[in-house]
Amino acid sequence: MSVIVSSLEQRIRADNLKESPLSTQEYFVNMGPQHPSTHGVLRMVVKLDGETVREVIPVLGYIHRGIEKMGESFGYRQFVHMTDRIDYLSALINNWAVSMTVEKAAKIELNDRIQIIRTIMAELQRIQSHQLWWGVFGMDMGAFTPFLYGFRDREIITDIFEETIGARLTMNYIQPGGLMFDIHPNFQKRVKDFLKYFKPKLEEYETLLSGNVILQERVRNVGIMDAKTAISIGATGPVLRASGVKHDLRKLDPYGVYDKVDFDVPVGRIGDCWDRYWVRIEEIKQSMRIVEQLIDNIPEGKTMLMKPAVKIKLPEGTYYSQVETPRGVLGVFVVSDGKDKPYRIHLRTPNFNNIWSITEMSSNWRLGDLVAMLSSLDVVVPDIDR
Amino acid sequence: MDNQSLIAAVTAAANNIKLREKADRAAIEVPAEGLLALMQKLRDDAQFSFDMLCDHTVIDWLAEGTFEFVYQLYSMTHQHYLMVLTRVSRDNPTVPSVSSLWKIAEWQERECYDMFGALYDGHKDLRRLFLEDDWKGFPLRKDYKDDFMLERPQ
């Protein structure tokens, strides 16, 4: 058996030699790593025919930091803070994923207080992430104002986090065995104020951007991905649900207190950019419903069930558990050899799979549509590269 | 299908399958030769219909001199998981590629090539995913060393 290993140079050169059926000349441009709409350092080599996109070749690794390698020299508690940095917009949910894996492996039963606070925090984080996405989506469509409106409202949730957790982005709050702090006395009041404030604002979002005829023209029937392709690519989260697949881990494999709260799962119709947009907007509403149901029912109890200074040792074996982040399924795969550090820790990140759908859906659309599609996937680049 | 009946069904479907102990979900070990055929069956057979390759990675067992390839399969129709593991020698870490079955496998396998130097037979476009094409070595191997690596003082 011999396996041939190629390189990016060969990939691009081989394509260039192909004869186009038309007499126009196709050319390659580098979109990224420094480009306003690739949200960080994603690089895509785009084969263009005039304005028409023929092929997209994502080139990754511009923010690869080797978190999995670093994880092999961290203890489990120390590793949690690294997950803040893979998908910084869902830091708390990432924390939860690692904590959940460790708790399941170490067989720790959590009390209701911890579970409910975690769920509230996760849903606030989901709203926050979608707010930012909404703003950025508007900006990618050429409207700069939604960006600032999104950030303005996101700031309120960030302040709520800051008050309880003490950090705004990289929080390291949900830890194996519980929570780093108990909630701040003002927490419940602030969250309720936020919900009251944000409901009319969400309607404003819908009028400003969703209802706008230009946006509708830009996103409807653009970048259609059918359910079969989406599953084969392993897309998860809103991207998969927009394609019409009813898959939500909060319902299928409930963790936290998701089995005790009432919420619906928005599902798209055909899987175009509009469906992905609509699913996210609708998810904000559902998340607000979840928070509303839980915020008054936080029971009393301890918030940390393990001694923080004691090193966690997991029994030998493999452990895998998943959570639903705003962008899809985050899986944490831990191989333990019985020591206090994982033998191998692997993160199945949602964006790694989601980003590849751009290669499936983008051909024969215009350059502007490529931006719309990329934005509708809600990519966070560090999450791809890890 | 629950874990018990799933494992029973998979074991009945092909031979040479060992049950993996010490795993928190249904897991089987198969030899590398029969991997592609088994995967094909797992995807297409209506009672399994694993239409999503959730995750693929490699574990480097340095002491035993083997690479363990991990495939996490998920079925959208039945909502069950299966972990398929296969071991090959570290000296020639070649397994058949499953990129013809699941699209995402193409890139997951590229990542594993990039990080471990695992080779996939039948992969159309095997090249580095994260690192540059002329990078020396495979960073996630346990014996990887380079000049600028910082090691934590113990």
Next chain:
Amino acid sequence: MNWEIKTVAMFASEALREGYLGAAGYIILGVVAIAGFLAVLGMVLIYAERKVAGHFQCRLGPMRVGWHGVLQTVADTIKLFLKEDIVPFQADKVLHILAPLFTLLGTLLVLAVVPFSPGMQVADVNIGVVYVTAVGGFGVLGILLGGWSSNNKWSLVGAMRAGAQIISYEVSATLALLVVVLFSGSLKLSDIILSQEQGWWIWRAPVVGLVGFVIFFIASTAEINRTPFDLPEGESELTAGFHTEYSGMRFAFFFLAEFINMFIISAIAATLYLGGWMPFHIGGLDGFNAVMDLLPPGAWFAGKTSFLIFVLMWFRWTFPRLRVDQLMRLEWKILLPIGFVNLIAAAFMVMFGWYYGN
């Protein structure tokens, strides 16, 4: 009321009878006035845009330099002039340097015929409307050259977009201009304004005036590459389009031209449809007209133009951007047919005299 039109060109030609020196003096005065006006107007507009954008977005805009940041644009201009002028590797150097000047020249020449008030106009050409369209189209040359000479594929895409867009939308804009030309029966801008003494064309010509105005405004917005038609710049798609590779002073020229263009199309739209410096008159109501005349004509012009500029800014900070094929569809399938029908309707109305004040 009797309006007397005085222009710098007239003074110059009168002075020419006595000697060359006086005429030259008037010409220099005209040039200096336009250049000074250009610089000041550019700064004011940029400041206004930033302030307005800020408040649209729940921000404050510039607040640091001077009182509420009024000197911000001055500081920015100084910074831009001090910056290094970079010509990219393997770029077509001569064209790269010339391109921004072309763009600026186009806008500069149009300013010469803009009637600010009866006594304030540099030249009153008898083919004013044709002159405006012809010279205004000159700017696209600079954009195309700039994009081409930058040796950057993104710039080239932006320049090509700009070329296609500006040339397409020029058709609609010109058709809409012709409506007013039909009604007023003249191409001279001052005559067009005087013809609106009994009322502005936007309401005196029922429906066609309004439709013509809307078409002209949309098409001109596209011509000056402002959101929602900012595809040539397309920040999120092409980073900055044709001026990606420009820095320092040359970038400032492009930037300045963009803002002056905004002023020009607002001024032309105001002149043609909203009566330019002509106060709001209703034919027959002399008492009302006399009250309206209390405000000087220059103020009327400034008010109308700034309102239209504000609307342009309002568009920019509200709307997303169109896609390139939708842009073409809007022009060739929607605006152009409507423009044609509108022009024919206007022709009939002029023929049968179906408009107010006739």
Next chain:
Amino acid sequence: MEIKFKTLVAPEIKRGCLMGNMFNALGSLWKGMKITIYYLTHPSTVVTQQYPENRETLKMMDRFRAQLTMAHDENGHHTCTACGICDQNCPNGSINVVDRKNPITGKKELDRYIWRMDSCTFCNICVQVCPFGTLEMKGNFEASVYDRRLFVYTLNKYAGPDQKNLLKIENLDDRKKQMESRDIFGGPVPLSGQSIAGLEAGVFDQLRKTEEAATNG
């Protein structure tokens, strides 16, 4: 297997006639413009904060994590016993606890508590694991300096026994003798002459010497 949970399906948007579409389109644009003009005409909705001007009124949340500090009580005593648990638990080696033998009693005590802000990720684990409550995170976020070497802090104000052991000593003068003062930028950092990983020893001294030589001619 049927799907058990409730789902919402994206609504279909109906297409009307040509003229209707056009007016709907213009209407949708107008609705958006109404929102932006609302914010323009209501300056009270501005959310910008003028940062250096509002320094007096700007208050960070009390749990805000921006700087690691060591609590000293009113007598200037800290509670650190140099046990090194924080050092072990720090994920990125930002903490270095240097201990020494007390010259009089021979007991282990804290010499320098070194915290490298430049590599700290503010994960708060050190505060969490400290058995004596010595460490705390403070909200002083204005930490920018012109030289990155100034990010290496010595947190304790004196080298010597902790609060509990100091209070055993009755005589105030004897207490003072046990406490050897430590400044914030001293210790095994390049500023004072010992090397740490990645930075040569005594860079600061050398710089100062060359500067002095230059000024003296």
